[in-house]
Amino acid sequence: MYSQAPGPIGIFDSGYGGLTILEKIREVLPEYDYIYLGDNARAPYGSRSFDVVYQFTRQAVVRLFEEGCHLVILACNTASAKALRSIQQCDLSTLDPHRRVLGVIRPTVEVIDRLTRTKHVGVVGTAGTIASHSYTIEINKFFPHIHVTGEACPMWVPLVENNEFHSPGADYFVEKHLRHLMEQDPLIDTLILGCTHYPLLLEKIRRFLPERVRIFSQGQRIAESLKEYLERHPEMEQKITRGGSCTFHTTEYAKKFTEAAGLFLSQSVKADKITIE
Numbered sequence: 311m312y313s314q315a316p317g318p319i320g321i322f323d324s325g326y327g328g329l330t331i332l333e334k335i336r337e338v339l340p341e342y343d344y345i346y347l348g349d350n351a352r353a354p355y356g357s358r359s360f361d362v363v364y365q366f367t368r369q370a371v372v373r374l375f376e377e378g379c380h381l382v383i384l385a386c387n388t389a390s391a392k393a394l395r396s397i398q399q400c401d402l403s404t405l406d407p408h409r410r411v412l413g414v415i416r417p418t419v420e421v422i423d424r425l426t427r428t429k430h431v432g433v434v435g436t437a438g439t440i441a442s443h444s445y446t447i448e449i450n451k452f453f454p455h456i457h458v459t460g461e462a463c464p465m466w467v468p469l470v471e472n473n474e475f476h477s478p479g480a481d482y483f484v485e486k487h488l489r490h491l492m493e494q495d496p497l498i499d500t501l502i503l504g505c506t507h508y509p510l511l512l513e514k515i516r517r518f519l520p521e522r523v524r525i526f527s528q529g530q531r532i533a534e535s536l537k538e539y540l541e542r543h544p545e546m547e548q549k550i551t552r553g554g555s556c557t558f559h560t561t562e563y564a565k566k567f568t569e570a571a572g573l574f575l576s577q578s579v580k581a582d583k584i585t586i587e
Contacts, residue, residue, distance in 0.1 A: 311405075311406065312375050312376060312378075312405075312406055312409070313378050315378065316378075316380075316548070316549050316550060316551045317343075317377070317378025317379050317380060317549070317550070317551055318342070318343035318344050318345045318377075318378065318379055318550065318551055318555070318557070319335075319342055319343070319344050319345075319379060319381050319382075319383065319536075319550055320344075320345050320347065320371075320374030320375075320377070320379035320381065320382035320383065321335070321344055321345070321346045321347070321382075321383050321385050322346075322347050322348075322349075322367070322370045322371065322374060322382060322383070322384055322385060322386065322389065323346075323347075323348050323349075323384075323385045323386040323389075323506065324348070324349050324350075324352070324353045324354060324355035324366075324386050324388060324389060325348055325349070325350050325353035325354060325355075325467075325471060325507075326348060326350070326470075326471060326507070326567075326570055326571060326573070326574050327385075327386065327467070327470075327505060327506030327507035327508075327574070328346065328348065328385030328386055328506050329346065329348075329506075329571055329574035329575050330506050330507075330509050330510075330529050330574055331383070331385035331414065331506055331528065331529050331532050331533075332344065332346055332385065332556070332575075333529070333574070333575055333576065334529035334530050334532065334533040335383075335529075335532065335533045335536055336556065337533065338530075338533035338534060338536070338537055339533065339536065339537055339540075340554055341552045341554055342550050342551070342552055342553075342554070343550070343551045343552065343553045343554070343555045343556070344555070344556040344557070345374060345377055345379060345556075345557045345558075345559065346556060346557070346558045346559065347370055347373065347374060347559045347560075347584075347586075348558075348559070348560045348561070348562075348567060348581075349366060349370055349561050349586065350560050350561055350562035350566075350567060351560075351561035351562045352366055352561065353471075354388075354436065354467055354468075355386065355388040355389060355392075355436070355438060356388050356435075356436025356437050356438045356439065356464065356467060356505075357436070357437050357438060357464065358388075358438065360392045360393075360442070363388060363389060363392040363393050363438065364392060364393040364396050364397075366389075366393075367384065367386075367389040367392075367393035367394075367397065368393065368396075368397055368401060369586045369587060370586055371384075371397060371401075371405075371411055372405065372586075373584070373586045375405060375406065375409060379409075380408070380409050380410070380546065380549040380550065381409070381410050381411075381412070381546055381549070381550065382409075382410070382411045382412070383411075383412050383413075383414075383532070383536065384411065384412070384413045384414065385414060385506060385532070386414070386506065387414055387415065387435055387436065387439045387504050387505050387506065388435075388436050388438040388439050388505075389413070390413030390414050390415045390444070391415060391438065391439045391442040391444035392438060392442055394411065394412075394413040394415075397411050398411060410546060412536075412539065414506070414528055414532050415444050415445060415448055415504075416448060417528075417531055417532055417534075417535035418445075418502060418504075418526070418528050418531055418532075419445065419448040419449050419451075419452055420452065420535075421531060422449060422453065422456065422500065422502070422526070423452070423453045423456065425500045425524055425526060426456065426499055426500040426524075427499055428497045428498070428499040429453075429455055429456045429457060430456070430457045430459070430495055430497040430498045430499060430500075431449065431456055431457070431458050431459070431498065431499075431500045431501075431502060432458075432459050432460075432461065432491050432492075432495065432498040432500070432501045432502065432523075433445045433446075433458060433459070433460045433461070433501075433502045433504045434460075434461050434463050434466075434487065434488075434491065434501065434502070434503060434504055434505070434508065435460065435461075435462065435463065435504030435505045436462065436463070436464065436467060436504075436505055437462040437464050439462075439504050439505065440460040440461065440462040440504075441462070443460070445458060445460065445502065445504060446458040446460065457495065457497075459491060459494050459495045459498060460504075461487050461488075461490060461491040461494075462487075463483070463484075463487045463505075465483040466483065466484070466487075466505065466507065466508060466511060467505065467507045469483065469511070470507040470508075470510045470511065470573070471507070471570065473570075473573060475510050475511050475514070480511065480514060481514060481518075484511055484514045484515060484518055485514075485518045488515065488518045488519055489518070492519075492520070498523060499522055499523055499524060500523065500524045500526060501515070501519065501523055501524070501525050501526065502526045502528075503515070503525065503526065503527045503528065504528075506528065506529075508527070509527045509529065510573065510574070512525065512527065556579075557582070558571070558579050558580065558581040558582065559581065559582055559583075559584045560581045560582070560583055560584070561583070561584060561585065561586060562583070563583060564580075564581045564582055564583045567581040567583075568580055568581050
């Protein structure tokens with residue numbers, strides 16, 4: 311069904327946040343080719359049902375497979391929480407059992423025990439990510455001694471995507487949710503930014519957290535994890551083309567994506583508008 315010729319690595323996100331992951335991946339693995347697909351027309355995913363997120367994510371994965379990707383990274387916490395397991399367990403066997411889809415939650419969880427001293431960890435994310443309890447489930451699977459507290463922050467993504475993350479309104483919503491999180495568990499000493507948009511709020515997050523709390527942003531870890539994965543799986547690494555290129559697709563207006571991408575990337579990009587269904 312799909313071409314077996316080598317192809318780029320696919321990076322999928324519901325919107326723009328995955329660009330923060332892409333940039334770190336390209337810093338660590340600049341030699342490979344990439345396709346970034348942002349489903350901006352149907353974003354945000356955070357408040358959507360499990361079934362809708364799964365259907366949308368599956369459509370995006372199929373599109374990236376059609377474009378030659380043998381490996382797709384769901385650079386979106388909501389998609390990783392609500393769709394990854396179903397795609398891995400139910401779809402790959404029929405789509406193509408030799409292709410792989412990876413998420414951002416597992417690599418984050420694998421290192422968390424080394425970061426926390428009190429063994430009390432906080433997670434901030436979209437309503438969908440927090441409601442899925444994916445971080446709690448995964449952390450307790452590896453480290454049952456760690457206590458996890460989640461806090462849904464539904465306004466943080468709109469603030470970032472509307473370029474309002476420097477505004478007083480952003481101060482209000484960041485402080486509100488971090489205060490509520492720390493009130494639930496004052497022993498938290500490590501905070502996972504469980505949404506790829508949140509690094510743009512890092513300055514404010516640091517301001518409203520106690521100094522003793524370590525902030526864990528996912529980008530660098532995801533990049534390192536992907537490098538480790540390809541070293542462990544040379545059969546997959548051989549299926550990736552090496553040209554150092556990156557193509558950008560969006561389901562929204564290409565001009566809008568190009569302008570907004572500048573908030574997340576240190577370089578300007580040109581995107582193409584596509585349709586997925």
